[in-house]
Amino acid sequence: MKYYLAPLEGITTYIYRRAYHTYFHPMDKYFIPFLSPHMKKGFTTKELREIAPENHMGMRTIPQILTNHAQDFIRTVQKLEELGYDEVNLNLGCPSKTVVSKGRGSGFLAKPEELDRFLDEIYANVKVKISIKTRLGKYQPDEFEWLLSIYNQYPVEELIIHPRVQQDYYKNTPNYEVFGEALKNSRNPVCYNGDLFRTEDVRRLEQRFPEVSTIMLGRGIIYNPGLVSEMEDGDKLDKNRLRQFHDQIYDEYQSLNMGERNVLFKMKEIWCYMGHLFPDCEKPLKKIKKAERMSKYEEAVREIL
Ligand SMILES: Cc1cc2nc3c(=O)[nH]c(=O)nc-3n(C[C@H](O)[C@H](O)[C@H](O)COP(=O)(O)O)c2cc1C
Structure with a gap:
């Protein structure tokens, strides 16, 4: 199986990706959360940090x-x-209202003819490989038949399918039937993405779709960064390793001089997921949530790890 780290805006920053790569089973590809082109301007400092090759050695x-x-x-x-990139990904999955209302992300899926013209223009003018990350549609999963017939006309490096529609956001369950149809009918390689939180979820997917050879993991990794190491290397999650991983992220955020509050905000976001690994640590997890000072935060982390 090939594993990709999903882009999670605000969470899988270069700091997170690099720490993951250092301490856990390396991913075959790391997807950078979306860049939104601005009028005429170049990349912002934050964007430059996210894409800088020197932040992604190896x-x-x-x-x-x-x-x-x-x-x-x-x-x-x-x-x-x-900057040396030879592959990019097009976001046709983002369900957020502000994005969708501008006809971007999964909002673009509601305009198949426009999307077709857009793809025609980019595939004709871009030399690098272009993969697509898509949902099944905006309103109904049956929109995907038409969308797939459009994708099939282009040399899509990989079609990464999150089998929900925009209106699901992250609710309901992924639509495995439509995903199965897509797998059969796509002329381009397909990668599965969605709701793979535990080893059992991946095994179930493998049983149902043995032809799937690539999966993209998002929240499952933030819940348990050791998920792929567990599946591929048989490693049980080790608290020491998790502590080192945590400390690298924490130290690097501090080195950005973003202020105590912002560092804590970043770390708390990770703990919203990772906290589930520690069902017996209700008290210190609450302490993390409420922490307004680093000293309090560090105390709680010490209790957990
Ligand atoms: C907080 C958050 C931020 C996300 N940011 C992005 C993004 O920048 N680009 C993107 O294509 N998908 C984004 N997604 C969607 C994920 O990449 C992924 O498709 C989704 O979480 C489903 O996969 P999972 O069940 O493995 O998490 C985001 C999801 C979450 C929860």
């Missing part, structure tokens, strides 16, 4: 672009090529 990293303007996409790819 890792295969794929930048993701969120736009419905072909020229913006093409311009952004040119800038990424200058």
Whole structure:
């Protein structure tokens, strides 16, 4: 099985990705949360840090672009090529209202003809490989038949399917039937993404779809960074390793001089997921949630790890 780390805006930052790569079973690809091209401007400092090759030594990293303007996409790819990237990903999955209302992310799926013209223009003008991360549609899973017939006309490096529609957000369960149809009918390689939280979830997917050879993991890794190490190397999650992983992330956020509150915000977001590994630590987990000072936070982390 090949494993990809999903882009999770705000969580899988370069700091998180690098710490993951250092301490756990390396991913085959790391997807960078979306870059939204701005009018004429170059990348922001934050974006530059996210894409800087020197922040990803030894890792295969794929930048993701969120736009419905072909020229913006093409311009952004040119800038990424200058940094050495040979593959990019198009975001057709983001369900957030602000994105969808502008016809981007999974909002673009509601306009198949426009999407087709957009893909025609980018695939004709871009030399690097382009993979697509998509949902099944905006309203109904049966929208995917038409969408897939469009994707099939292009040399999509990989079609990463999160089998929900925009209106599901992250509710309901992934639609395995439509995913199975897509797997049969896609002319391009398919990667599965969605709700793989535990080893059993992955085994079940493998049983149902033995032809799937690539999966993208998002929240499952934030819940348990040792998930792939457990599946591939038989390693049980080790608290020492988790502590080192945590400390690297914590130290690197502090070195960005973003202020105590922001560092704590970043760490608390990770603990919202990772806390589930420690069902017996209700008290210190609450302490983390409420911590307004680093000293309190560190005390709680020591109790847990
Ligand atoms: C907080 C958060 C941020 C996300 N940011 C992005 C993003 O920048 N680009 C993207 O394509 N998907 C994004 N996603 C979707 C994930 O990449 C993934 O498709 C989704 O979480 C389902 O996979 P999972 O069940 O393995 O988490 C985000 C999801 C979450 C929960």
